[in-house]
Amino acid sequence: MANAIRALAMDAVQKANSGHPGMPMGMAEIAVALWAKHYRHNPANPKWINRDRFVLSNGHGSMLQYALLHLTGYDLSMDEIRNFRQMHSKTPGHPEVDVTPGIETTTGPLGQGLTNAVGMALAEKLLAAEFNRPEFSVVDHHTYAFVGDGCLMEGISHEACSLAGTLRLSKLIVLYDDNGISIDGHVEGWFKDDTPKRFEAYGWNVIRAVDGHNVEAVNAAIHQAKLADKPTLICCKTVIGQGSPNLAGTDKVHGAALGDKEIAAVRAAIGWEYPPFEVPADVYEAWDAKKQGQQFEGEWNAQFAAYSAAFPAQAAELTRRMKGELPGNFDATLSAYIATCVDKKETIATRKASQNAIQALAPILPEFLGGSADLTGSNLTNWKECVAVRADQWGNHINYGVREFGMSAMMNGIALHGGYIPFGATFLTFSDYSRNALRMAALMKVRSLFVFTHDSIGLGEDGPTHQSVEHVSSLRLIPNLDNWRPCDTTESAVAWGYAVKRHDGPSTLIFSRQNLPFQERTAAQIADIQRGGYVLRDAENAKAVIIATGSEIELAVKAADALNAEGIAVRVVSMPSTDVFDRQDAAYKASVLPRGVPRVAIEAGVTSYWYKYVGLEGAVVGIDTFGESAPAGVLFKHFGFTVENVVAKTKMILA
Numbered sequence: 001m002a003n004a005i006r007a008l009a010m011d012a013v014q015k016a017n018s019g020h021p022g023m024p025m026g027m028a029e030i031a032v033a034l035w036a037k038h039y040r041h042n043p044a045n046p047k048w049i050n051r052d053r054f055v056l057s058n059g060h061g062s063m064l065q066y067a068l069l070h071l072t073g074y075d076l077s078m079d080e081i082r083n084f085r086q087m088h089s090k091t092p093g094h095p096e097v098d099v100t101p102g103i104e105t106t107t108g109p110l111g112q113g114l115t116n117a118v119g120m121a122l123a124e125k126l127l128a129a130e131f132n133r134p135e136f137s138v139v140d141h142h143t144y145a146f147v148g149d150g151c152l153m154e155g156i157s158h159e160a161c162s163l164a165g166t167l168r169l170s171k172l173i174v175l176y177d178d179n180g181i182s183i184d185g186h187v188e189g190w191f192k193d194d195t196p197k198r199f200e201a202y203g204w205n206v207i208r209a210v211d212g213h214n215v216e217a218v219n220a221a222i223h224q225a226k227l228a229d230k231p232t233l234i235c236c237k238t239v240i241g242q243g244s245p246n247l248a249g250t251d252k253v254h255g256a257a258l259g260d261k262e263i264a265a266v267r268a269a270i271g272w273e274y275p276p277f278e279v280p281a282d283v284y285e286a287w288d289a290k291k292q293g294q295q296f297e298g299e300w301n302a303q304f305a306a307y308s309a310a311f312p313a314q315a316a317e318l319t320r321r322m323k324g325e326l327p328g329n330f331d332a333t334l335s336a337y338i339a340t341c342v343d344k345k346e347t348i349a350t351r352k353a354s355q356n357a358i359q360a361l362a363p364i365l366p367e368f369l370g371g372s373a374d375l376t377g378s379n380l381t382n383w384k385e386c387v388a389v390r391a392d393q394w395g396n397h398i399n400y401g402v403r404e405f406g407m408s409a410m411m412n413g414i415a416l417h418g419g420y421i422p423f424g425a426t427f428l429t430f431s432d433y434s435r436n437a438l439r440m441a442a443l444m445k446v447r448s449l450f451v452f453t454h455d456s457i458g459l460g461e462d463g464p465t466h467q468s469v470e471h472v473s474s475l476r477l478i479p480n481l482d483n484w485r486p487c488d489t490t491e492s493a494v495a496w497g498y499a500v501k502r503h504d505g506p507s508t509l510i511f512s513r514q515n516l517p518f519q520e521r522t523a524a525q526i527a528d529i530q531r532g533g534y535v536l537r538d539a540e541n542a543k544a545v546i547i548a549t550g551s552e553i554e555l556a557v558k559a560a561d562a563l564n565a566e567g568i569a570v571r572v573v574s575m576p577s578t579d580v581f582d583r584q585d586a587a588y589k590a591s592v593l594p595r596g597v598p599r600v601a602i603e604a605g606v607t608s609y610w611y612k613y614v615g616l617e618g619a620v621v622g623i624d625t626f627g628e629s630a631p632a633g634v635l636f637k638h639f640g641f642t643v644e645n646v647v648a649k650t651k652m653i654l655a
Contacts, residue, residue, distance in 0.1 A: 001036065002028035002215070003270045004071060004283045006243050009063040010266060011276040012084035012091070014257045019085060019093065022240040022253035023061030026212070027146060027177050030236055033218035034144060034175065035068050035289075038226075042293030043073035046102045049322050050300050052141045053104050053120045053417065057113030058148035058177065059094040060255065066091050069102045071279070071287035076101060078277055097416065097444050105416050106444050109436055111154030112409045114174065117145040118160040119413020119422075121172035121231070122389075122398075126369070127419045129394035131318050136307040138300075138318065142226070145174045149187050152176070152195060159406030164231045165203030168391040172231040173222065177212065179240040185251045196235055205232040212236030243270045321367045322418045324447070324503060333364050334497040338526065341489040345518040350511040350550070351453040353492035355380035361496065362386070369420040371398030373407045378513075379425035379453045404430050408437035408450065415446040421500060425451035427459075428468040428510060431475065441506035442480040448506040449499050455485065456604035457639065458514045458551050463629030472549075473609035475508055476578055485510040486576045487553035488518050494529040495576060512551045514632050519553065519574075532580030533592055539569035544650050545593060547573045547613055548602040552621075552641065556602055559646035570650065571597075578613075598653040602646060604639075619649040 005028040013019035040052045056065045063084065070076045076090055083089035090100045094108030104120070107113035121143040128139040151157055164172055176195065180187050196206045205228035211217045218236060225232035241253030245265045258266065267273070274280060308315035320327070337360040346353075362368050362383045370386060372379045382397055389395035400407035404426045411422040431438070431452055441448045457467045475483050484495035484507060492511070499507035519536060528534035536553070537560055544563075548556035553574050560570040573592055575581055581589070593599065599618040601610035607622035614620060623639050630638070 001032045001283060001286050003243070003272050004279050004287070005031060005064060005067045006266065006270060007272050007274070008067040008070070008081055008277070008279070010258050010263050012063050012066070012081055014260070014263055015082060015276070016085040017257050019063060019257070020060040020255045021063070021258055022181070022255070023058055023148065023177065024064035024067065025244065025253070026179050026238040026240045026242045027061065027064055028242070029213045029215045030146070030175055030177070030218050030238070031064060031068055033215045034222060035072060036287070037219050038222050039144065040141065040296050041102070041289065042297045043102070043290050044293060045297060046074065048297050048300075049418075050139065050141050053117070053143040055105055055113045055117040055120070055143070055145040056095055056107055057117065057145050057151045058110065059107030059113060062091070062093065062095050065095055065103070066100065069100065071284065072289040073293070074102045082277055105413065106440060109440065110148070110150040111156040112437065112440060114145050114147050114151050115156050115160035115406055115409035116413035116416060117143050117172060117174070118164045118169065119410035120417040121164065121169040122167060122410065123414045123417035123420055124171055125167075125169060126389065126394060127318070131314055133307070133311060136303060136310070138304055138307050142171045142173060145172070146177065147174055148177045149180070149182055149191055152193070153191055156405045156409060159403035160410060161199065161204070162202050163401065163403065163406065163410075165199075166391060167389065168203070168229060169231045170229050173225045173234065174232065175218070175234045175236055177238055178235050179238045181240045181249070181251050181254060183251060183254055196233070199233045203230055205230045207232065207234045210234055210236045212238035213242060245269050317366070318419070321420070324418065326501065327364050329364055330501075333361065334493070337361070338490060338493045341493050342521075342526070344489070346489050347515050347517045348489065349513055349515050350486055350488065350492050351380050351513060353486070353489040354451065354453075354496065354509060354511050355383065356489065357493045357496040359383045360493075361500065365421065365500070366396075367419060367421045369396055369398065369414060369422045371400050371407065371422070371424040373400045373404045373424065373426040373430070374402045375426055378427070379451060381423065381425040381451055398424070400424060404433035405437060408434035408448070409440070411448045411450075412437060412441050412444065412446055415441075415448045416444070421447055421449065423449035423451055425453060427454045427466060428452035428471050429454070429466050431471055431508075438475070438481060438506065438508070439478055442478050445480060445505045447503060450506065450508045451511070452508055453511045454513045455510045456512070456551060457623065457627045457635045458512055458604065458632045460513075460632040460635065461629055464626040467627035468605065469623050469626060470606045472510060472603070472605050476609060480505045482507040482577055482579045483510065484508065484577045485550040487550050487574055488516055490519070490521065490526060491529055491574070491576050494526070498530050498580070510550070514551065516551055517554050519557070529576065530580070531584050531588065532577035532582070533573055533575035535571060535592055536574040537572035539564055539571055542569045542571040542597060544568070544654055545571045545573055545597050545599045546602065546646065546650065547575055547593075547599060547610070549575050550603070552602040552604060555641055555643065555646060559643045559650070562643055562647050563650055568650070568654070600646065600650050600653060602641070604636075604641060617653065619653050621646055621649055
């Protein structure tokens, strides 16, 4: 069974002349122990709610997972194995969720898969606490992760594993491929951590010195791990490229095809007498998990039917949430809250407007799972009824600690697991720490909501280290990430509603520290907010258009008033989400930004992004330097965010 993995891995990499055969060959027995003896799944239904989750954090060894999926009976044919790393195949270079049946998360950036697994294990623990009853354990599964030295070198592994130990995620079992090799060679020159002690310090159960090439030794370790009341790290000593007579144990087998000569030597060494991409029937039979998988799911279905009879409301709620469907009264609740914003006309910081929106939606969204990276009182992502998540306490608000990257990747794992809509917050300037997790969320099309506050020089005295200048524009460059920077309570409510309703990707919600005035709108204008950009103030026969977002809308309106008073008709366009606006049809975009009408853009950030809207003949009022430490009002004046400057820029483009 293990040699089938080795053969498929080396043959697929050889055919592609690209890939990483060493890890699959080295972890083959570990895979046999887990997948053949412990892993509860159903190849016929990869989305079965109560399946175990498996994460290949060292995703460069993707052929290990593809071999397992093929051999156990998933819809992954041998033709797809042959097409490893080829265009539009189901076997891309690194595992991709929703491309290959049975893949739980997209991995490759090391350490993030492990962190996704922490999020999945947390989601399982919280759902179990919420929905299970003494006689019904309808949420009861493990999360397993394979990791390598590279995953544990990455800083994110410290963030996630520290929190996993604190929260005592006992259903999380991590198998560490301790082979001592990375791309640059033997790791002792740059990685001499006492890894078992490190994880013991986190509060993990650690099983040391397991022979990773002994199936029964790994099997016994997994059995032991299941008895622990904390997460477990199983340290498996392995040889990378095991089975390769001349390359095993070296970096030469890590990330390159073995070559025909060495592959022939491997076949002879392991006694694999079959040609490339051929697996004998008895090996297929030994691996086949379809019958066992149907039994696993069938037993669970019977239990869930009894649970549904005893607790119909809970069963319906769990089903709804695992499908990712919103409650039927969501739209009505959102509309009523938007109407409240219009009635109140509050001048408040949009971070407070965000908290008010959370407060309005949370009572009908029990799937909300909020949090903050140690800035709850500043980000305002808590609400009156929220309960803190603790090791011994169910909750719906997570204190992530100062772990921005870990928080963001955990949120992705939570979203991938299902049952929750995660949102987590930090200051916008620290989105840099989170960035690759945001990119992965966008790539995977998961509903993670990233809240960023203190969005510009408006945060004032904390100075340039905390003042976001380039961040909003740079986030807009990530494909499939919707970014919202609302200007008041109404736009904040619409932004939250849009992000929650979006099923095909993540969103950022970007808010101010300082108070921003309420803007009056018609019902039609309120409806158009969800189109990303709309006409906020219009003027007959407008000679120019001023575009702005967030805190700069107030300035745009005041400048337009000054220009209109001088007889220069100006339209004001609010564009809270350029990403959503860009997806609108050409006719709508032209109705908001008419061709031939000169444009000025205002945003307290870098200017270059905005030339796509104003053109080279337009003007941008922005900041192309870092900020300064001073009160917000002083800073806005210093950097030219004044009515006089906007008026002058507008007149300049009209000259």
